Amino acid sequence: MAETFMVVDFCSSKVVTFIAEVSNELAVKHWDLEPVDSDTIRQGQVYNLENVANKVRKSIEEFAKKSKFEPAHVFIGFSDPEIEFITSIGMAACGTPENPSEITEKHIEQAIKNSHTIKIEEGRSIAQAIPVRFNVDSKTDIKNPKGMLGVRLEVQSALITAKKSSLLNYKKALEKAGIIAESLIYQIIAELYELTTKEERENGILFIDIGRDLTNYGVMSEDQLLFAETVPVGGININKDLRHYFHITLDKAEELKKFYSRKDYTDDEEREFLNSISSPGKPLQIRGELVVQYITDRLTDIFEYIKERLHQNDLKDKITFVKITGGTSEIEYIDKIAEKVFNITSEVYKPDEKLEKVFSNNELLLTNRLSSSLAVLLFAHRKLTSNKELSETKIMGNVKGIFKKLFSS
Amino acid sequence: MITAYKKNDMTSFKIKVVGVGGAGGNIVQKIYLSGLGCETIILNTDSQAISRHRAHHLITIGKTVTRGGGAGADPDLGKKAAEESIHDILLKIQNADLLILVAGLGNGTGSGASPVIAKYAREKNILTVGVFTLPFEAEGKKDVAFKAIAEMEKYLNTMVIIDNNVISELVSMESSVKDAFDLVDRVVKNCVESIISIVQEASDVNVDFNDLKSLISRGGLGYFAKGIAEKPEDVDKAIESVVFNPLLTGVTISDVKGALINIKSNGDLTMNHFREILDKIRAHLPEKAPIKYGLQKEGDHRVDSYAEIYLIGTTGKRTTDEVIDKITSKQRNWRNFEIPPGVRKHKK
Numbered sequence A: 001m002a003e004t005f006m007v008v009d010f011c012s013s014k015v016v017t018f019i020a021e022v023s024n025e026l027a028v029k030h031w032d033l034e035p036v037d038s039d040t041i042r043q044g045q046v047y048n049l050e051n052v053a054n055k056v057r058k059s060i061e062e063f064a065k066k067s068k069f070e071p072a073h074v075f076i077g078f079s080d081p082e083i084e085f086i087t088s089i090g091m092a093a094c095g096t097p098e099n100p101s102e103i104t105e106k107h108i109e110q111a112i113k114n115s116h117t118i119k120i121e122e123g124r125s126i127a128q129a130i131p132v133r134f135n136v137d138s139k140t141d142i143k144n145p146k147g148m149l150g151v152r153l154e155v156q157s158a159l160i161t162a163k164k165s166s167l168l169n170y171k172k173a174l175e176k177a178g179i180i181a182e183s184l185i186y187q188i189i190a191e192l193y194e195l196t197t198k199e200e201r202e203n204g205i206l207f208i209d210i211g212r213d214l215t216n217y218g219v220m221s222e223d224q225l226l227f228a229e230t231v232p233v234g235g236i237n238i239n240k241d242l243r244h245y246f247h248i249t250l251d252k253a254e255e256l257k258k259f260y261s262r263k264d265y266t267d268d269e270e271r272e273f274l275n276s277i278s279s280p281g282k283p284l285q286i287r288g289e290l291v292v293q294y295i296t297d298r299l300t301d302i303f304e305y306i307k308e309r310l311h312q313n314d315l316k317d318k319i320t321f322v323k324i325t326g327g328t329s330e331i332e333y334i335d336k337i338a339e340k341v342f343n344i345t346s347e348v349y350k351p352d353e354k355l356e357k358v359f360s361n362n363e364l365l366l367t368n369r370l371s372s373s374l375a376v377l378l379f380a381h382r383k384l385t386s387n388k389e390l391s392e393t394k395i396m397g398n399v400k401g402i403f404k405k406l407f408s409s
Numbered sequence B: 001m002i003t004a005y006k007k008n009d010m011t012s013f014k015i016k017v018v019g020v021g022g023a024g025g026n027i028v029q030k031i032y033l034s035g036l037g038c039e040t041i042i043l044n045t046d047s048q049a050i051s052r053h054r055a056h057h058l059i060t061i062g063k064t065v066t067r068g069g070g071a072g073a074d075p076d077l078g079k080k081a082a083e084e085s086i087h088d089i090l091l092k093i094q095n096a097d098l099l100i101l102v103a104g105l106g107n108g109t110g111s112g113a114s115p116v117i118a119k120y121a122r123e124k125n126i127l128t129v130g131v132f133t134l135p136f137e138a139e140g141k142k143d144v145a146f147k148a149i150a151e152m153e154k155y156l157n158t159m160v161i162i163d164n165n166v167i168s169e170l171v172s173m174e175s176s177v178k179d180a181f182d183l184v185d186r187v188v189k190n191c192v193e194s195i196i197s198i199v200q201e202a203s204d205v206n207v208d209f210n211d212l213k214s215l216i217s218r219g220g221l222g223y224f225a226k227g228i229a230e231k232p233e234d235v236d237k238a239i240e241s242v243v244f245n246p247l248l249t250g251v252t253i254s255d256v257k258g259a260l261i262n263i264k265s266n267g268d269l270t271m272n273h274f275r276e277i278l279d280k281i282r283a284h285l286p287e288k289a290p291i292k293y294g295l296q297k298e299g300d301h302r303v304d305s306y307a308e309i310y311l312i313g314t315t316g317k318r319t320t321d322e323v324i325d326k327i328t329s330k331q332r333n334w335r336n337f338e339i340p341p342g343v344r345k346h347k348k
Helices: A049-066 A105-115 A164-176 A187-194 A198-203 A235-246 A250-259 A267-277 A288-312 A334-342 A353-358 A368-385 A392-396 B021-033 B047-051 B075-084 B086-093 B108-123 B142-152 B164-170 B177-199 B209-216 B232-243 B271-284 B320-328 B341-347
Strands: A004-010 A014-021 A027-035 A073-078 A084-093 A124-136 A139-142 A152-163 A183-186 A205-210 A215-221 A224-231 A321-325 A345-348 B002-004 B015-020 B039-044 B057-060 B098-104 B127-134 B158-163 B222-229 B258-264 B291-295 B307-314
Touching: A004 A049, A004 A368, A014 A049, A014 A368, A027 A049, A049 A164, A073 A164, A073 A187, A073 A368, A084 A105, A084 A224, A105 A124, A105 A152, A124 A164, A124 A183, A124 A224, A152 A164, A152 A224, A183 A187, A183 A368, A187 A205, A187 A215, A187 A224, A187 A368, A198 A205, A198 A215, A198 A321, A205 A288, A205 A334, A215 A288, A224 A288, A235 A250, A235 A288, A235 B271, A235 B341, A250 A267, A250 A288, A288 A334, A288 B341, A321 A334, A321 A368, A334 A345, B015 B021, B015 B086, B015 B108, B015 B177, B021 B039, B021 B047, B021 B098, B021 B108, B021 B177, B039 B047, B039 B086, B039 B108, B047 B057, B057 B086, B075 B086, B075 B108, B075 B142, B086 B108, B098 B108, B098 B177, B098 B209, B108 B127, B108 B142, B127 B142, B127 B164, B127 B177, B127 B209, B142 B158, B142 B320, B158 B164, B158 B177, B158 B222, B164 B177, B177 B209, B177 B222, B177 B258, B177 B307, B209 B258, B209 B307, B222 B232, B232 B271, B232 B307, B258 B271, B271 B291, B271 B307
Parallel strands: A004 A073, A073 A183, A205 A321, A321 A345, B002 B291, B015 B039, B015 B098, B039 B057, B098 B127, B127 B158, B258 B291
Antiparallel strands: A004 A014, A014 A027, A084 A152, A124 A139, A124 A152, A205 A215, A215 A224, B222 B307, B258 B307
């Protein structure tokens, strides 16, 4: 059996595990989707190590029944409102003005390593580093400088920093399941690179993933990563709003949201639906247009917040297109709300043909609820298989030969 | 599940509020002056400062170690002062059924003496709630405050944290410094008032001291809130004040694992509004969280308002790391996403 890698993606309401082969064609050998409650994972952070460990352990034990399992690489997909996106410059000397030399991978590694030597707030550490662009002497914006002649190599890296305690909790949860992982992937970064086209990244894209209790968004333009952030708000806030206005339980609010997420429904369907969620003898007196208004208000609020942040970071003019995903993107009119706020074309992302092929049209997986997990899987796979391009994980130097010791318990 | 409990004889329960240090003393003095039904005690290492305060009992602590000159910013000195005067302190607090410890953390007396008192209260098996304010970021004293919190987490039944930095973000830029500090004092006073309202004021349908004890003993962070509807049309606003209380740090109503609610009224409160208040609050609490309520059916002659709502909730035990993590969660100028956008705009 070929070398395998494992991806454990921590979402707001589930832990998604993939085991796949490190081969040119992505071949997923096993996947598992374990729902978790808000006492286990809340806003992307682990609150109950034991529960998470049990979920992961259960998943790998199932796979182990079918096949001997020793993943050579383990990736963790994560999001956290405490994440900070910073950029940093690193340099490496390659030769002298009299004798410029060919830039090697070693020079690149050195420059990137130097870009990490930046003062980071106490209690935080770098979770992920992405080389964004290179300059060689006076030549700027180079994608891959390897092989060029130069004296001074400069790299601009995007650094994702997070609270040490949060990052350690992810790793600790896996350790309890007998897995040692050292490579972290910030979900929105994976989505930006994997769920957009080259053209979109060149022209300027704002990618938004609205999950249960978190919204991740990021911006790429001219094929460069410019910004990414996680906001502590998501679909659950719509439910809470509906609960507040209509004095109903969160479960009923979820059903209400689902029904009124549709663009079209008949009067009969609406009547039948309202009857179905009413308590006996206590019919729900709810006006559909009001529900739509509250849903629209919350989504508008989220988009306006993002717009404000783009403005603060001078990114407003960098985007020409908005792509939305995550469970909340199942609201059928979400793209129209985004268009109204951002005033540019907006579209909902759906898993494409490539993924349909990998997962043989499995509807359970091919949903925008799982976009981040699918993206993390693709991102990890690309990093492991793309020898020609700069391998970020290799540059980070913390992936190789780290993992083993499975099923310890 | 909502449960109503019949009235017990509550008036014999002794609630003592102890203000430790300058900030704690200032707040407790206001509680004393407002005539809330509790015994107030102010402790300070600074004898001059304490002479300006008013409370039922004033105690200068650590007369030998500080010679009445204050603890400066040294929590070790505050600790030694409290240890030196522990017998005087215990004499005043020992027969309390509920002790409320109020202090501003960051400086010497509040951060050093409070853990000593919390420890002794635990040893004497006194139900104790800590209400603390955190220093402004610019003071650079958060580490001292967190150290005190980490220590007290072992001894206190429940803690309420109010971050001065959050308060300063919530008041408008035009507000005076006095207004900002008054708001802090008011928040703390509301916490104390909520407790007193719930356990000491006899009602027809009531929660009893054991309910409070069992709630507070769950530990973790406390969620205390108060909302007043002067007129029937203000009921929604009062409910909003109870369910969205951004002034408390690290806790929202949805974190609460159980709650006690007390509703007071001048007697005009309608059954419809009463149900609405309970239903709307219930809707914001986690579904399995039990709540109990108290109500005086005939109205309370001491109450002018149409309705006064008090709520106490606790999150349940959390580790010190979780508590501090919650408190230190980077204040990134997030909008208060917990509040529905329509309500937030209305509040502005």
